[in-house]
Amino acid sequence: xxxxxxxxxxxxxxxxxxxxxxxxxxxxxxxxxxxxxxxxxxxxxxxxxxxxxxxxxxxxxxxxxxxxxxxxxxxxxxxxxxxxxxxxxxxxxxxxxxxxxxxxxxxxxxxxxxxxxxxxxxxxxxxxxxxxxxxxxxxxxxxxxxxxxxxxxxxxxxxxxxxxxxxxxxxxxxxxxxxxxxxxxxxxxxxxxxxxxxxxxxxxxxxxxxxxxxxxxxxxxxxxxxxxxxxxxxxxxxxxxxxxxxxxxxxxxxxxxxxxxxxxxxxxxxxxxxxxxxxxxxxxxxxxxxxxxxxxxxxxxxxxxxxxxxxxxxxxxxxxxxxxxxxxxxxxxxxxxxxxxxxxxxxxxxxxxxxxxxxxxxxxxxxxxxxxxxxxxxxxxxxxxxxxxxxxxxxxxxxxxxxxxxxxxxxxxxxxxxxxxxxxxxxxxxxxxxxxxxxxxxxx
Amino acid sequence: xxxxxxxxxxxxxxxxxxxxxxxxxxxxxxxxxxxxxxxxxxxxxxxxxxxxxxxxxxxxxxxxxxxxxxxxxxxxxxxxxxxxxxxxxxxxxxxxxxxxxxxxxxxxxxxxxxxxxxxxxxxxxxxxxxxxxxxxxxxxxxxxxxxxxxxxxxxxxxxxxxxxxxxxxxxxxxxxxxxxxxxxxxxxxxxxxxxxxxxxxxxxxxxxxxxxxxxxxxxxxxxxxxxxxxxxxxxxxxxxxxxxxxxxxxxxxxxxxxxxxxxxxxxxxxxxxxxxxxxxxxxxxxxxxxxxxxxxxxxxxxxxxxxxxxxxxxxxxxxxxxxxxxxxxxxxxxxxxxxxxxxxxxxxxxxxxxxxxxxxxxxxxxxxxxxxxxxxxxxxxxxxxxxxxxxxxxxxxxxxxxxxxxxxxxxxxxxxxxxxxxxxxxxxxxxxxxxxxxxxxxxxxxxxxxxxxxxxxxxxxxxxxxxxxxxxxxxxxxxx
Numbered sequence: 059x060x061x062x063x064x065x066x067x068x069x070x071x072x073x074x075x076x077x078x079x080x081x082x083x084x085x086x087x088x089x090x091x092x093x094x095x096x097x098x099x100x101x102x103x104x105x106x107x108x109x110x111x112x113x114x115x116x117x118x119x120x121x122x123x124x125x126x127x128x129x130x131x132x133x134x135x136x137x138x139x140x141x142x143x144x145x146x147x148x149x150x151x152x153x154x155x156x157x158x159x160x161x162x163x164x165x166x167x168x169x170x171x172x173x174x175x176x177x178x179x180x181x182x183x184x185x186x187x188x189x190x191x192x193x194x195x196x197x198x199x200x201x202x203x204x205x206x207x208x209x210x211x212x213x214x215x216x217x218x219x220x221x222x223x224x225x226x227x228x229x230x231x232x233x234x235x236x237x238x239x240x241x242x243x244x245x246x247x248x249x250x251x252x253x254x255x256x257x258x259x260x261x262x263x264x265x266x267x268x269x270x271x272x273x274x275x276x277x278x279x280x281x282x283x284x285x286x287x288x289x290x291x292x293x294x295x296x297x298x299x300x301x302x303x304x305x306x307x308x309x310x311x312x313x314x315x316x317x318x319x320x321x322x323x324x325x326x327x328x329x330x331x332x333x334x335x336x337x338x339x340x341x342x343x344x345x346x347x348x349x350x351x352x353x354x355x356x357x358x359x360x361x362x363x364x365x366x367x368x369x370x371x372x373x374x375x376x377x378x379x380x381x382x383x384x385x386x387x388x389x390x391x392x393x394x395x396x397x398x399x400x401x402x403x404x405x406x407x408x409x410x411x412x413x414x415x416x417x418x419x420x421x422x423x424x425x426x427x428x429x430x431x432x433x434x435x436x437x438x439x440x441x442x443x444x445x446x447x448x449x450x451x452x453x454x455x456x457x458x459x460x461x462x463x464x465x466x467x468x469x470x471x472x473x474x475x476x477x478x479x480x481x482x483x484x485x486x487x488x489x490x491x492x493x494x495x496x497x498x499x500x501x502x
Numbered sequence: 503x504x505x506x507x508x509x510x511x512x513x514x515x516x517x518x519x520x521x522x523x524x525x526x527x528x529x530x531x532x533x534x535x536x537x538x539x540x541x542x543x544x545x546x547x548x549x550x551x552x553x554x555x556x557x558x559x560x561x562x563x564x565x566x567x568x569x570x571x572x573x574x575x576x577x578x579x580x581x582x583x584x585x586x587x588x589x590x591x592x593x594x595x596x597x598x599x600x601x602x603x604x605x606x607x608x609x610x611x612x613x614x615x616x617x618x619x620x621x622x623x624x625x626x627x628x629x630x631x632x633x634x635x636x637x638x639x640x641x642x643x644x645x646x647x648x649x650x651x652x653x654x655x656x657x658x659x660x661x662x663x664x665x666x667x668x669x670x671x672x673x674x675x676x677x678x679x680x681x682x683x684x685x686x687x688x689x690x691x692x693x694x695x696x697x698x699x700x701x702x703x704x705x706x707x708x709x710x711x712x713x714x715x716x717x718x719x720x721x722x723x724x725x726x727x728x729x730x731x732x733x734x735x736x737x738x739x740x741x742x743x744x745x746x747x748x749x750x751x752x753x754x755x756x757x758x759x760x761x762x763x764x765x766x767x768x769x770x771x772x773x774x775x776x777x778x779x780x781x782x783x784x785x786x787x788x789x790x791x792x793x794x795x796x797x798x799x800x801x802x803x804x805x806x807x808x809x810x811x812x813x814x815x816x817x818x819x820x821x822x823x824x825x826x827x828x829x830x831x832x833x834x835x836x837x838x839x840x841x842x843x844x845x846x847x848x849x850x851x852x853x854x855x856x857x858x859x860x861x862x863x864x865x866x867x868x869x870x871x872x873x874x875x876x877x878x879x880x881x882x883x884x885x886x887x888x889x890x891x892x893x894x895x896x897x898x899x900x901x902x903x904x905x906x907x908x909x910x911x912x913x914x915x916x917x918x919x920x921x922x923x924x925x926x927x928x929x930x931x932x933x934x935x936x937x938x939x940x941x942x943x944x945x946x947x948x949x950x951x952x953x954x955x956x957x958x959x960x961x962x963x964x965x966x967x968x969x970x971x972x973x974x975x976x977x978x979x980x981x982x
Contacts, residue, residue, distance in 0.1 A: 320876035325885045332876040342874060 059083070061415070062124040062149070064110030064140050065131030066093050068384065068404045069155065069180065071101075073128060073411055078103050080494045082415075085119050089131075110140035113147065122148035126415060130155040130178075138172055145173030153411055157181055157294060176414045180403035183410060184357075185298030187401050188380055192284055192353050193306055201433065208462050208469055208485065209267040210238070210433060211274070214260045214393050219277055227251035232272045235265035236471045238461045238487045239431065244390050246431050246489065248459050260393060264461045264485065266469045284352035285309060288376070290337040290367055291358035292316075292323045295382060295403070299355060300330045311346055313337050337367045340374070349375035357382040368397045432490050433461075440480035442501025450474035454499065455492040461485045503980060508573050510559025515578045515647055516552025519585055520545045526589070526634060529707075530627025537625040540593030548585040569979060575644060575663035576970040579962050582643055583607040586635055593628050600951045607958045609635030610643070611965035612847060614721020614817035614934030617947040617954065621726045626707060629724045633711035639965070640718025640748070640847035641688045649681035663970045666844055668855060668894050673756050687755045688847075692717045695744045702737050716744045719848045721817025721934040728942075730820035735803055738820055742810045746779065749814030749842035770882045771843050771854040775813075778840060778853065782809040782833065789829045805830075812837045815849040817934025824941030831937055838927040838936075849932025849964055851901060855894050857881070862891060900968050905930055908960055915953045925949075929957040930964040 059082050063070050066088040074097065078084045084103040087110050088094050098105040108115040110129060121127065127144040129137035134156045141152040153176045190200055201210045215222050221229060226237055226249050240247045241260040247253065255261070263270060287303055289296045292314030300310045304327065311331045314320050324332040335342045337358065348354060354371035356364035356379070364381040365388065372379045383389050383400040392400035409432075438445050444452050449460055449472055463470040464483040470476065478484060488496055523545035530538035587599065587606035596602045601617045608615045609632050618624070638646065644664045658677050673680045692713050699709035711724050725731040729741055750772060757765035766772050786805035791798055804821045811818045812834050823834055840856055842848015861879050868877060878885045905926055912922035917939055924936030925946070935942040946954065963971055973979050 317876070321878060324876045324878045325880075328880060331872060333872065333874045334876050335874045346872065346874075 059126070059415075060120075060124045061085070062087070062116075062119055062121060062127045062144070064088075064127065064129045064137070065155075066097050066105070067130065067132065069407055070128070070130045071097065072404055072408045073130070074101055074103050076408060076412065076490065077415075079491060080497075085124070087115065087119060109136070111136055111143060113143050116140075116144055116147055125150040126153070127151070128153045128411060134158050134161055138174065142173045151175045153178060153414060155180065155407070159294065159297065176411075178407045178410050180407045181294035182298045183406045184295050184382065184401055184403040185302055187406055188295075188299050188355055188357075189302040189306075191380060191399050191401075192287065192303070192308075192355075192378070207267060207467075208264065208464065209270040210262065210264040210461075210485075211270055212260060212262050213274075215255060215257055217257045221277055222255055222257050225252050225254050232265070232269040232276075234469050234471050235269040235273055236263065236461055238262045238264045238459055241390075244430075246457060248457050248487075258394065262487065264487075265471060284378070286347075286351045287311075287353045287355065288313070288343075288346065288348055288351045288371070290354070290356040290364070290371075291382075292319050292332065293357060293359065295357040296355075297323060297326065299357065300327050304329045311351075313342070313346070337363065338370070340370070343371065343374060351376050353378040353380065355380045355382075361385055361388050365392060365395070365397060365400075369395065372396055372398075430490060432488060432493065434486045434488060434493060434496060436484055436486070436497070436500050438478050438480060438482045438484050439501030442499065444484075444499040445478050445480055445501070448475045448477055452478075452499065455488065455495050458486065458488040458492055458496065461487050503573065504567070504570050506558075506560035508559070508570055508577070509555050510561060511570075511574045511647075512578055512581055513552045513555030513557070513559055515574075515643065516548050516581060516585060517556060518552075518643075518647055519582050520549030520552055522634065522638060523548065523589065523631065526627045526631035529630045530625065533626045535625045535627050537589075537593040537627045541589050541627055541631065543592055544585070544588035547588060551585065571658075571660045571663045572970045572973050572979075574660055575966060576962075576974050578644060579610070579966060579970075583610050583958075583962065586610060586631075589628055589631050593625065595624060595628055598951065600954050601947070604946065604954045604958050605632065606635065607961050608929075608934070609633070609720065609722060610639035611932050611961040612636050612640050612718045612720040612815070612849060613929055613932045613961045613964075614715065615929055615936075615940070615957070615961075616722065616934075616945050617949075619945065619947050621724065624724075626724075630707070630711060633714040633720070633722050633724070636718035636720030636722055637692065637714035638718075640720065641685055641752075645681045645684060648678055649685050664966065666842075666846065666849070666852060666967060668844060668852075668858075668890055668897075673753055683756050684752050687752050687759075688717065691744070691747055691755075695740070698740050698744075699737065702734065702740060704732070704737065712741070713744075715818065716741055716816060717748045717847065719745065719748050719814050719816045719842060719846070719932070721811075723818065728819045729807070738803065738807050741818060742807055745810045745814045745816045745818070746776075748816070749775065749810075749846050749848040751843040751845035752847075753845050768882060771857065774857050775843050775853045778837075779810060779813055782813065782837060786826075786830045786833060789827055789833075793827055808834065809837065812933060813840060814842050814846075815931055815933045817928070819935060819942040822941065822943045824937050824943065835924060835927060835937060838924075838931045838933050841931060851898065851931075854881075855898065858886060858891060858894050859898060862895065897968060900972070901930070904960065904963060904968065908956060911956055912953060915950060917949075925957060926960060930960040932961060932964050 061077055061082045062085045063074050064087045066074060066086050074084050074086050078101050086097050086103050086105045087108060089109050091107055094105045094107045097103060106119055110131060121144050127141060127149045129140040131137055137154040137156060141154045144152055152174050154174045155178050157179055237249055239262040240249050263273065286309045289300055289310060289312045292312045296312055300312055303310050311333060312323060313333045313335055314323060315336055317334050320332050320334045333346060348371050354368060354376035356368045358364055361383045364383065368379040368381040378398045380399045380401060381392055381397045383392055383402055384404060389400045389402055460472050462485040463472050463478060484500060486496055523541055527538055527541040527545060530541055583606050584603060587602035590596055590602035590605055591599050604617050642664045644660050648661060661677050673683055695713040695716060696709045699712060700706060708724055715722050729738060754765045754769055754772060783806045786809055787801045790801040790805055807820045808823050839851055841850025841852050844852050844854045858879065865877050865879060879891060908926040909923045912925055913919060917925065921938030921940055924938055925940045928934055928936035940946055
């Protein structure tokens with residue numbers, strides 16, 4: 059499959075890296091020389107210098123033979139025009155990153171006219187993610203699969219939890235429930251019955267939504283619904299997040315430094331209290347009752363500020379703190395220093411784009427642990443090597459786990475003797491590098 | 503300041519007034535009254551003055567600035583009132599020109615305060631002119647000029663200077679077309695009221711003059727007992743409906759006709775306006791129930807009429823509300839400071855300003871709790887700019903300052919405090935009848951000439967919403 063990526067910023071680079079590791083032939087266009095140099099040095103892709111709106115350059119990149127064009131430059135307009143031009147020159151499908159709320163909301167009905175097949179909006183995706191974290195009622199990071207019938211939760215274990223120090227085999231786990239993976243010291247472990255759970259572990263559990271909720275209420279991590287949220291940073295993520303939360307009846311305060319942005323926000327969000335000030339100002343945080351807030355979400359443009367103020371808020375008494383972290387190297391650290399969850403818009407939309415590329419066969423996909431591991435959901439194809447024989451005999455890569463099988467309305471936690479049938483939906487937990495092998499195993 | 507252009511515009515305004523005088527002239531001739539001579543002479547004098555100013559001025563390519571707009575609005579209103587007094591003076595209605603000026607100004611500013619002692623003895627031609635002034639002044643004499651004249655340059659400024667409310671809006675791209683639409687709506691609604699009143703048995707002459715008084719939210723009646731003279735619930739309720747119609751923003755009718763079905767209900771000011779009307783009627787009805795009227799229905803009948811009349815600043819009466827219980831009197835006096843909607847023919851502070859002032863105050867309370875909060879003031883879905891807010895605040899301060907100073911001056915006249923305050927509230931708010939010595943059963947005739955001039959000034963200040971007239975007094979206004 060031929061993929062053309064326009065713009066090799068954070069998202070473009072990550073995409074190029076992920077796709078080139080799989081069986082995709084990737085061409086990258088960027089207008090900065092040093093970026094082009096870096097891409098061709100580090101990745102096995104074709105890197106071209108120039109602007110993606112130029113038809114000449116697109117032709118040079120043999121756009122008519124490309125199956126997919128992904129426009130992820132800084133500029134919404136460039137992305138739109140690149141898709142339009144690409145479409146006219148005969149590219150297969152197009153993906154554009156569009157961040158401006160005005161565009162993103164109004165393009166819904168005329169994106170076909172612009173030749174855009176799929177719009178990604180990183181800020182909105184990040185806000186939706188945080189909304190899910192805050193409103194789904196178990197502690198930790200939550201993903202819903204198979205239209206909500208299957209739930210996966212990422213949670214860090216701290217001292218107090220009574221399953222710490224026990225072996226997984228000793229635990230009374232509910233039906234259709236599995237501890238799929240453990241992240242310890244930044245490495246992924248696929249646990250077995252004799253694996254001991256330690257404080258500081260991040261566990262990934264998967265199962266029927268009901269069973270997952272049961273498990274968390276049994277260990278006392280089922281948290282009451284939140285009512286008050288404080289958001290630091292009134293950028294686009296802050297805006298989308300506030301809008302999401304208000305529509306669910308949650309009281310929201312936003313702290314933003316720029317007075318003009320404050321006015322814009324206050325106009326756009328009538329039910330939100332917009333405060334003009336610095337998030338590191340303890341007096342401001344205290345006088346606005348950070349001590350009793352249910353959640354504090356730091357989404358400014360600076361990772362360091364987000365992490366530090368989130369910790370500060372936690373120390374002042376905020377029940378749950380979430381920080382936006384753009385740098386992949388910070389993400390794993392965030393949760394070890396006490397931030398309840400770190401979100402990275404880049405990883406989220408990389409997942410969204412990969413999901414779009416793989417189309418109907420890989421239904422849902424999320425990346426964890428700063429890009430080390432991912433959750434795949436696919437439909438097993440007939441006559442593929444993974445189908446028709448007990449799982450124990452299927453040749454899967456190391457550290458890979460078939461976590462759930464969904465057959466019709468049935469949710470199955472597979473064992474060694476489980477046989478996957480054609481058209482079963484299979485949820486697999488695997489290191490990112492192994493996804494091509496897995497795709498082959500299930501005939502995708 | 504472009505004097506030549508201002509002069510020409512003012513001249514045109516007087517020519518228009520002279521033309522308007524020919525209508526009562528026709529009425530007078532039709533009824534075979536001798537006062538037609540006074541009307542003809544007044545029309546001639548006004549026309550001659552207008553022609554002289556028109557020819558003395560020049561149309562200039564530079565057009566109107568903001569100053570010219572304010573000057574034309576302020577001076578235009580003074581001139582129109584001054585020349586409009588001529589028929590009354592020449593026709594022998596009043597012995598003194600000051601009385602005639604008071605009556606004329608009260609007409610054009612849609613106040614409806616009268617110095618006429620024996621109304622029913624007057625000739626129909628002059629009574630027609632007195633009421634017709636309400637109709638012309640209600641929607642605005644300058645807006646009328648804009649609708650029918652070829653003068654286009656700078657007309658937005660004139661429109662803004664005369665239109666009631668904090669931020670007049672255009673309905674269509676051109677101000678001339680906006681003015682025509684407004685007058686069109688005004689004309690059709692007026693026609694509807696004439697038909698309704700005639701159908702209820704009122705004579706054509708009285709239907710027309712009462713319509714002028716209702717639609718302009720004026721209050722002059724050819725009958726001494728006002729609408730109360732008919733003692734007909736049907737007529738009273740018809741007038742209540744049309745008073746409320748006139749107190750509503752006329753832009754809403756246009757938006758409704760052009761397909762915006764939610765125009766009325768989505769408008770916060772309209773909702774508040776109706777809310778004040780309903781709550782006010784309920785309170786006054788309950789207050790009146792036992793004391794004055796046999797049944798709740800009777801109390802409701804008189805209360806609703808009086809609340810609508812004072813709220814819309816019309817000033818028609820069906821009962822001597824000065825003899826109502828204290829609560830009702832106090833409530834009606836306070837209503838005098840509310841007024842109609844922006845963009846209506848009603849006067850006083852306007853409902854929208856009251857809403858925004860209240861919201862402003864509430865926001866300051868919230869600010870004590872959250873000193874760093876950014877809280878724009880919104881009205882429905884739109885945000886009100888801070889500049890509009892500070893304008894409203896300043897307007898309210900000036901309005902109350904004029905009220906206080908004028909009340910003090912009126913007490914020097916020998917009026918008691920209540921009568922003095924009510925006389926100023928009723929003229930500054932363009933309402934008409936006040937309380938006490940200037941109550942609905944009384945009139946303003948007993949006040950001395952300086953007192954009448956002060957109240958006349960209050961009427962014009964109120965109608966033009968203070969700024970056009972006051973800015974003329976600032977020295978910088980006349981400098982280049």
